Amino acid sequence: MSKAKSGLASVKRDFSSSSVGSQDAIPWDPTPPKATSSSQTTSSTPELSARETARERRLREIQNALNNRSTPTLAEPTKPSLPSKRPSDPGLSDALQPTKKPRKLPPGYEDDGEHDLSSRSTAFSRNKATYTPAPLTKRKAGTIELSGEQKQILKLVVDDGESVFYTGSAGTGKSVLLREIIKGLKKKYGRVQDAVAMTASTGIAACNIGGVTIHSFAGIGLGIEDAEKLFEKIRRNKKALSRWTRTKVLIIDEVSMLDGDLFDKLSRIGALIRRNMEPFGGIQLVVTGDFFQLPPVGKSGVKFAFEAAMWKQAIPRTFNLTQVFRQSDQEFIDMLNEMRFGQLTQKSIDKFRSLSREIVYEDGLGPTELFPRREDVHQSNNSRMTRLNTEVRNFKSSDGGSVTDPTARGRLLSNFMAEENLQLREGAQVMLIKNMDEQLVNGSMGIVLRFADPAKALEEDFDILGETTVAVPGGKKPASSAVGKTTASRGILYPIVEFSLATGAKATMMVKPESFKVELPTGEVQASRSQLPLILAWALSIHKSQGQTLERVKVDLGRVFEKGQAYVALSRATSLQGLQILNFDPSKVMAHHKVTEWSKTLQQAVLDEW
Numbered sequence: 001m002s003k004a005k006s007g008l009a010s011v012k013r014d015f016s017s018s019s020v021g022s023q024d025a026i027p028w029d030p031t032p033p034k035a036t037s038s039s040q041t042t043s044s045t046p047e048l049s050a051r052e053t054a055r056e057r058r059l060r061e062i063q064n065a066l067n068n069r070s071t072p073t074l075a076e077p078t079k080p081s082l083p084s085k086r087p088s089d090p091g092l093s094d095a096l097q098p099t100k101k102p103r104k105l106p107p108g109y110e111d112d113g114e115h116d117l118s119s120r121s122t123a124f125s126r127n128k129a130t131y132t133p134a135p136l137t138k139r140k141a142g143t144i145e146l147s148g149e150q151k152q153i154l155k156l157v158v159d160d161g162e163s164v165f166y167t168g169s170a171g172t173g174k175s176v177l178l179r180e181i182i183k184g185l186k187k188k189y190g191r192v193q194d195a196v197a198m199t200a201s202t203g204i205a206a207c208n209i210g211g212v213t214i215h216s217f218a219g220i221g222l223g224i225e226d227a228e229k230l231f232e233k234i235r236r237n238k239k240a241l242s243r244w245t246r247t248k249v250l251i252i253d254e255v256s257m258l259d260g261d262l263f264d265k266l267s268r269i270g271a272l273i274r275r276n277m278e279p280f281g282g283i284q285l286v287v288t289g290d291f292f293q294l295p296p297v298g299k300s301g302v303k304f305a306f307e308a309a310m311w312k313q314a315i316p317r318t319f320n321l322t323q324v325f326r327q328s329d330q331e332f333i334d335m336l337n338e339m340r341f342g343q344l345t346q347k348s349i350d351k352f353r354s355l356s357r358e359i360v361y362e363d364g365l366g367p368t369e370l371f372p373r374r375e376d377v378h379q380s381n382n383s384r385m386t387r388l389n390t391e392v393r394n395f396k397s398s399d400g401g402s403v404t405d406p407t408a409r410g411r412l413l414s415n416f417m418a419e420e421n422l423q424l425r426e427g428a429q430v431m432l433i434k435n436m437d438e439q440l441v442n443g444s445m446g447i448v449l450r451f452a453d454p455a456k457a458l459e460e461d462f463d464i465l466g467e468t469t470v471a472v473p474g475g476k477k478p479a480s481s482a483v484g485k486t487t488a489s490r491g492i493l494y495p496i497v498e499f500s501l502a503t504g505a506k507a508t509m510m511v512k513p514e515s516f517k518v519e520l521p522t523g524e525v526q527a528s529r530s531q532l533p534l535i536l537a538w539a540l541s542i543h544k545s546q547g548q549t550l551e552r553v554k555v556d557l558g559r560v561f562e563k564g565q566a567y568v569a570l571s572r573a574t575s576l577q578g579l580q581i582l583n584f585d586p587s588k589v590m591a592h593h594k595v596t597e598w599s600k601t602l603q604q605a606v607l608d609e610w
């Protein structure tokens with residue numbers, strides 16, 4: 001086998017643009033598109049669809065402009081008194097603009113020359129910037145073309161069965177690649193029971209990939225005892241024992257938060273159970289994460305997984321993804337990379353400081369404020385809700401699953417992004433927490449326009465997102481009761497949300513409940529929750545924001561206390577224009593010295609290998 005090019009030789013290249021291109025389009029389908037969500041819009045009323053392709057939309061806009069009429073929206077709010085005014089058609093003026101200077105877009109994006117990042121009007125005056133959201137970039141709807149480096153790792157893992165650790169700075173597509181790897185492995189192993197174990201260091205990260213925590217997979221409880229004692233414990237747990245024996249590939253996501261001692265214990269346990277003295281008993285490992293992001297929690301002296309005695313032996317190959325997808329502005333990418341390595345130049349410090357201005361978003365959709373503490377998140381969201389002064393509607397989740405112990409169950413359920421009690425009001429700013437189709441993805445932001453009865457979809461002309469079981473508005477039914485299907489929901493009012501898409505277009509949809517699960521490789525659902533796939537999004541914890549891509553971000557660095565937190569928070573933003581930073585303090589953005597040192601040795605090791 002030809003030796004794969006290890007990106008770690010190019011850790012330095014992180015500071016500049018990367019160039020790996022890719023030829024073959026790989027269809028990207030995070031969750032199967034709901035037949036209803038896309039097809040309804042396009043097939044039932046194509047001329048009114050807010051979800052048509054960007055090109056169709058532009059043609060219609062131009063046609064409308066020529067005919068001197070405004071663009072119709074999918075569902076008009078019944079109450080015109082929304083909290084803020086949104087332009088009827090933000091793309092219209094662009095249509096009439098002279099062609100802008102071409103700009104460089106990262107591979108994976110398609111530029112037809114019609115849109116220019118610089119065309120977003122961000123006028124700075126007296127420490128205030130006005131931001132008129134315009135189409136950001138045009139990405140091929142429905143497809144993400146994996147870069148060359150992503151494809152290379154995919155092949156090594158799926159085709160060649162190699163154990164790998166791949167890292168990369170924020171936004172380099174680690175999660176996108178992991179989803180492709182999971183897809184590929186599931187296809188490879190088909191029905192082989194327990195073959196692919198999808199785990200992560202924390203519950204939230206595990207939920208994001210539809211898996212379980214590494215603790216839960218391993219059956220080690222808190223994992224405090226030594227490996228031999230834990231081995232005895234697992235031997236008495238038939239299910240855990242069988243998982244360890246059958247697993248062919250163990251995926252560990254967000255490894256930066258995994259404790260180094262635990263890594264060694266797991267390796268030893270695998271060897272003991274499988275009677276194979278190789279690390280992890282010979283199980284193929286796929287480990288990913290960015291050690292410059294959040295560190296292991298709950299211990300004073302942090303021991304990172306790369307400090308584990310078995311780390312190198314267990315994962316002989318390491319790769320560094322270098323192509324940043326989340327941001328396309330090279331200045332911002334460079335600033336984030338400097339920050340990641342704790343090497344901020346004065347120029348970048350000045351630039352970060354200049355971002356303290358308030359940004360006025362002309363479409364009324366405000367930034368998401370990121371806080372390190374949950375209390376601040378609740379307080380911020382609650383105070384914004386109270387200001388709305390519209391009727392509160394409570395959506396209570398319907399929970400289930402095989403874990404019955406209330407504490408254990410509560411802990412599992414608390415990892416879901418979906419709330420047990422979701423309170424919404426007309427005008428509430430919300431974020432979608434599930435990939436629904438190509439355009440409405442985890443992280444899509446919107447505003448609740450009104451509440452309506454799904455049975456009136458045809459009459460009132462709106463589309464419905466999410467067509468599964470029903471959460472209980474008002475909490476009238478017990479939380480554990482599994483309730484009926486869509487047809488049984490007659491009379492229940494669900495929110496109609498106007499989403500702002502990455503293309504700059506709007507999509508107005510009714511949002512219905514979706515199910516969220518913590519599932520073992522056997523298919524056993526440990527905990528499940530049926531709830532609207534929405535959360536209030538004026539504020540979010542940095543912890544929950546990990547993995548998200550946000551176009552409008554506000555961070556007060558004065559509140560940040562943990563290494564890596566500032567980097568995670570700022571790197572969620574897609575552009576400098578959509579980022580506001582209060583109390584910027586260079587000492588708050590320092591990388592952990594162990595991680596910085598480790599990354600240097602890695603670089604050297606790979607250079608030697610070359």
Ligand SMILES: Nc1ncnc2c1ncn2[C@@H]1O[C@H](COP(=O)(O)OP(=O)(O)OP(=O)(O)O)[C@@H](O)[C@H]1O
Nearest residue numbers: 108145146147170171172173174175176325326547
């Ligand atoms: N090959 C690609 N082509 C186009 N867009 C991509 C590609 N890979 C990733 N992206 C996009 O880049 C953004 C960041 O991707 P992703 O969340 O996978 O990065 P990440 O490395 O996991 O980031 P983080 O470490 O910050 O969580 C997402 O919007 C994703 O859709």
